[in-house]
Amino acid sequence: MTSEDSGLPERPPSPGIPYRQILNFLSSMQLGIILLLLLAVISVFATLRPMEEAIEHIYTSWWFIGIMSFTALNLLLCTVERSDFLYRQAFRPNLQLSAEAIKKMPVSRMIKLKRIEADPLSGARAAFRAGGLAVRIVDGPSGPLLFGEKGRLGYFGSIVTHLSLLLILFGAMYGALTGFETGGAGMSGGSFFVPEGNFRVNIHEVKMEYLDEEGKVRPRAKSNVSVTRRGEEIGRQLVSINIPLRFEGTAIYHSTFLWVAHLTVTDPQTGRTTGPLKLLPVRGLYAEGIFQAARPGNLRRELPPNTYYFLEDKGLYLLARQFVPDFLTVSAERGLVSRSYKPNRPVLSYYILVEGGPTPRWDLLELGVPKVVETVAGPVQLELSGFENAAVYSIARNLGRPYLFAGAMLLLAGMYLSFFLVPRRFYAVLDGNGTTLAVGGRGYRNKLLVEQVMERIESYLQQKEGN
Amino acid sequence: MPALIEVAPAALFVENLFFRLATAAFLVATTGYILNLAGKKEWGSFASQALRIAFVLQTAFLAIRGINVERVPFVGHYEFGNLFIWGTVLVYLWTEWRQKDRYYAVGAFLLPLVLLYVIYVNLPLVNPVHRPLPLVLRYPLWLNIHVSTSVLGYAGFSLAFALALMWLLRAALEHKKNAGQVPLIFRAVFQVLPQPRALEDYMYSASSFGFLFQTAMIVSGSIWADASWGRYWGWDPKEMWSLITWFVFAVYLHARFTQGWTGFRTVALVAVGWMTMMFTWLGVAWLLPGIHSFG
């Protein structure tokens, strides 16, 4: 029996040569199955842990990457070892088949011919054609042999699939080694530098686009962004959700928008004003817990930049806590509650902190309504004098993208070849004194289909005989 | 502040009506297939007819739902679940149409599975509210490919699992038969259950169908995520579990084809594969946190 049915690779014998044995093991399906199961089991446990932890301790650990590399090696060796066999399988079919051999095929029939024609194989040829096969007649050991086949490319399904997986793994590795992922944010007129890519992102304007009358639907933020390197522009675009700015294998994605409060501070005694200070509310940026970590005593170290202003002469920290555009009420778990996204009634909540002092309670400011508050350093007048929006970006470089994409498409093609282009071969010779037709068929992977095609061939022949 | 879509009461009524009718029709079809399996042959074609009607009702329900939410209905468990039911029945009806009435026995195993999914979308905890699609997800081409391939992948795996159940029942009855004690009610069942080998061949076909579409789902999902979030793979639990399902079926396909595994071991792999698939769909959302919580 050829290995056409079992698919078991023909392997060179390994008479005690360790290197050959090691190679055979490394390219074996057993190892492949073990590795796939191992990856599956590890992944199950990994998903039970918080995602960041799993990424840090499992998915990017040396041993997980090691298992993946082993899988890649296994795939590569297996593909190399097998390609020759599959090539012969596809292009050098064994046509030296006797009637006996045909009868022993996985699917076979002995069909009695009632009428003897001049060319007894012609009926079978038509039947094969009706079964969708490409047909030819060759000389076999027991006379002319009718050979029909279809789906020859299907033999290469596994090779294409495996090579595509290697391409995907390569693309992922290349992308990971040459790429980066980072973030950045800014308001109109702001800019920030991305050291990983050695470029500066300049935000020329941030606009809000409301999608409905009442502002109930989250609006779309659009920002006009340019990218420069040493003053030279290398990219420019209106960035918004799902419309990233792409350049040099890098993309700048809009990830969210924030409200920025403009706070004006006046000293009631001297009448001196500071501001407007542009502050990012901490609650919009971080969970309340992070603010809790920034206990007085650690303020300078713990407070995120742009979220506070230090009033030097008074020793006070002004901290923007939460901004809502359309204030409705205050809820215990959500803080300020907004009616909509439209700035109908902007309200800011804020803290005044003193280094080493107790955690204070927060208070509210309405737009354009100044408020004098008593502090340990005397009275201070605060006013929410305006607001604007900041855009938050995630920035990623991935040079592996073209390989990943090509690999993915090739993967689908390979699977299509594997599962839907089922190679099938049929053989027919006249048996005995020419009154019986021996028809045999075999497929690659799919006996069911061979059986169906055989039924079609048989019923075609019987119909013809009946006429 | 996820705003909801306001649906006119009449439109809501029609939507719910078709949903209930489809549920009832699935119940009837399931009963028919089971009676057919139990030896009441005349119920076979009735069940098949009922299933076709159920399918038409489900299609109508999804179309109305789509009109009411102004998009393809696949957001959240309610919509995706219903789409998944639709896809599973579509794949089954297609195979039944090709295999004719000898395939009714498979229906007696697949339909209870479908009914399980139907019961799930009927549960009060599955919220049927009408929500607009979050902006970040609006990437029509890849999104639609992602959703339709996932439905077909899940459908293939469900069919494979139904065949695995058939195989298991047959094996259990075979065992009893050898001991000479098949309960009377199972005599008829035993008669119509196909040979284990044939079941395994069907199981292989259904699994490879599911596997192809599961692959397409992962690929299109990655491309979509890359376009929307700037990363094609985020290691989030939903992604990981779809990959785990993919691994399990890859092992099954290799074990069967290359290693020549047959019988219980392959059936067990398909069963495990179906369980991981179910966990990807339900377990991840209810038990594990992640960014895929929208559905």
Ligand code: HEM
């Ligand atoms: C891990 C190492 C792997 C090894 C050593 C391996 C080896 C093999 C071998 C020897 C075959 C035989 C079929 C033939 O030659 O035509 C095969 C088939 C196949 N492999 Fe792999 N494989 C591996 C991983 C994978 C993975 C991860 C996938 C992705 C799903 C995959 C997809 C396929 C497909 C689709 C087929 C055709 C299967 C069938 O017809 O049932 N392989 N593989």
